[in-house]
Each structure stands twice: as structure tokens, then as C-alpha cells.
Amino acid sequence: MNFSDSEIVAAILEKEGYGSTKDIRSADIIFINTCSIRDHAEQRIRKRLEYLQSLKRKNPHLVVGMLGCMAERLKTQLLEEEQVLDLIAGPDSYRDLPGLMAEVESGRKAANTLLSMDETYADISPVRYDSNGISAFISIMRGCENYCAYCVVPYVRGQERSRDADSITKEAEELFHKGFREVTLLGQNVNSYQWIRDGKKTTFAGLLEQVALVNPLLRVRFATSHPKDLSDELLGTMARYNNICKSIHLPVQSGSTRILGHMNRGYTRDQYLERIAAIRSILPGCAISSDFIAGFCDETEEDHKETLSLMEQAGFDYTFMFRYSERPDTLAAERYQDNVPSELKDRRLREIIDLQQRLSYQSNKKDVGKTVEVLIEGFSKRSDAFYSGRNSQNKVVVFPVTGNHPGEYVPVKINRFTSATLIGEAG
Ligand code: 5AD
């Protein structure tokens, strides 16, 4: 999401005559786009500011700005705490960046952290910098109103709002014409996307279909789905189109119904497993990935065991796993105590990671001997003798270079695998 936002910021700045550079020392302006999801993310940003301070000592005219969630969360307090900052802008105020920069030029520090009810940057065509030219993100909605107890997002990204469906399809068409072959539709909770115009409602399933119809050679992915809103209608749409990738990211967070209740997630363990069963029956072979939080408030050993057993039952292909980090002002910070000792959080997280490694190994092993369709993204990171791409299930596949080019689809027979990569041969 931040990557996609940075592309919007780049477009706004390009209009003002600015260009981007890969050499940070030659930059006149440095904006750092920030995340507040866990304390660790914010600590890393603070460290990065120390480095920017050292650049500023060498170049006193350098303008340094902080964008995004951390700017939104801490507001002008940041300008006092971090002397290096000239400017802060929250996620809904990027259109104001030229104005804020003018203020800085006239010698003042500048800030805009107003949240909006309707900003979606729908008309802004993002600058695809640092792109492989094959896959791109399209932001389809902003904000979130689910108020999961642990989560800072509703406070820093504001109310949920969907972007004009036609502007999304147009962006996908333009990308296709430029040679892109894969788009990922982005939102905090894409399943609750809805756009109404002239009495006609477009749901997420409808939008996905509209984008899939742009061209059968354009792959479509999406993230993130919320288990409480993942409909059979959507699974049916996914089944009908070969170019809608068979991969669903469905964060569960915990396997314990009691903890899910405390987290305000809106589903039980059984309801989550029922959704997994629906995916398995409507979309056989679909990859399923998830997110977990270890050591949420009041989590007992029993709750943790339920998380491990849910992981086994669901058989996730891969997951993102985190230890709980209390965020100021969230429901959990107000209502509950962050009372799972640090060593216990670490141990539980370790167990979740170890189990997932085993599940990912099993998932990759099942692919050996199969022939999968790979969209070539470019040379592999390690060697120009190999191409790298992904299959529909979003697994990275590496194979010896053929006469094909990036952007083309090739069948690849999988021979072996490492923890994060399938390795095979085109044929
Ligand atoms: N502590 C730890 N992990 C968190 N996440 C969100 N908030 C927190 C928090 N306070 C995780 C969730 C979410 C992912 C994007 O980040 O698993 O799905």
C-alpha cells in the first residue's frame, strides 16, 4: 500500500517538475513514506531519520519530509521531536505537497494531516518508478473501518472509501497497453469494495471481472481479503477467469474463537475454516496465505495451541507472522493489558514460524513434477542465466533462460525447490 502511495506522490511531484533519482546524495528533497503498524516499523523510521540528518548536515538546503501513517499518527509532535523534518503529510494530503513545499521554501515548517472522506486519488496516474515493467499495483480503496482491536490503520488511514470503478479499469487498460501483464488490486479490505453510479452498484466481484476482461493476457491479483466478507460470489468469479490468479491472502490472526472475539475480527474459528473449505471446493489448487499475531492480550497456551492446530487444518502455503505490538489509542491499548510476557510471545511466534516452514515445505513439495504457467518478470536475482517469474499461486519460479521475453507466459516443469523458490525448466 505504501509502495503504491509513493507512486501517487511521485506523480504529483512530477507534475511540479521534479524527477526521481536512485542516488540519495544527489536528491534536493527526500520524502520518507512511513508505516505505523508495529512499533518496530516506527523505530526503523526513527533510525532512518538519523541518517537523513547526516545528509542534511552536508547539504543544508536538503528538504526532508515524512509522509504516511506515522506522520498521521504523531502529527506536529514529530516536527518538534525530529529536527531534521521540514514537512509532514498524512495519507490523504498528498495533493497538498506542492503547497507544503512552497511553505518550506519560505522558511517555515509545514504540516497537513487532515483525513478525508472521499480522497481516492482516482484521477492521478501513478508514476511506476522502480518497476519491472510487468507487474503493477492499483489502489482501489482507502481507509478501513473494521477497528480490529490491535490495529492502528483506521486511525491513520481514515474512513473506508472506494475508488471509481471506471478509473480502475482505465488504469488497468493503460498498464496493459504499456506492456504490463499483471495488476494487483489493493485495499485494506477489498471484499467490501463498492462503487455506486447512476443507481448501478459494482461490488468487488464485479470489479474483478471488469478488470479480468481488459485482456485475457493480463493477470489480476488482489489483497487483502477479510474472512468475514469473502463471498462465494467472489470465489465463483475467480473460478470463471483463468487470468484471475488462484491465490487468496486471508489473514486469520488467531485460531482461538475467544481471542478472535477480543480482537474484534467478526468471525469464529469455525467460520474461518468454513471459508477455507469453500475456497478448497470452489477453487481447487488455490494458494491460501495468512497473517498471524502471536501473544495478543490474554492469550493463553490453550489459545496458542488452537492457532497451531488451525494452521495445520488450513494448510497455508505461506504466512506473515508477527509478535503483538501494542499501538497507542487502539481498542486493545484502551481496554486490555499487554500481558503476555515478551519471552512467551517470542516462543509462540517461533512455534508458529517453525510450523509454517513445515507447511510451506509440504506445499512446495506438492509442486514438484507439475508443469505450471509462469509469467516471466525478468532475470533472476542471482544470475542472468535464469529467468524469474511467478505462477498463478504467487510462488516465485526460476528456470534457465529460454528464447522468451519478460511479459510472456511459459509452461515450466518444476524439478526442485528451496524454501522460497520453485526451480524448473521451460518446456
Ligand atoms: N501488532 C502486531 N501485528 C499487527 N498487525 C496489525 N497490527 C498489529 C499489531 N498491533 C499485523 C496483522 C495484519 C498485518 C498487516 O499486520 O497480522 O494482518
Ligand code: SF4
Ligand atoms: Fe487493521 Fe482490521 Fe482494518 Fe486490517 S481489517 S486494516 S487489521 S482494522
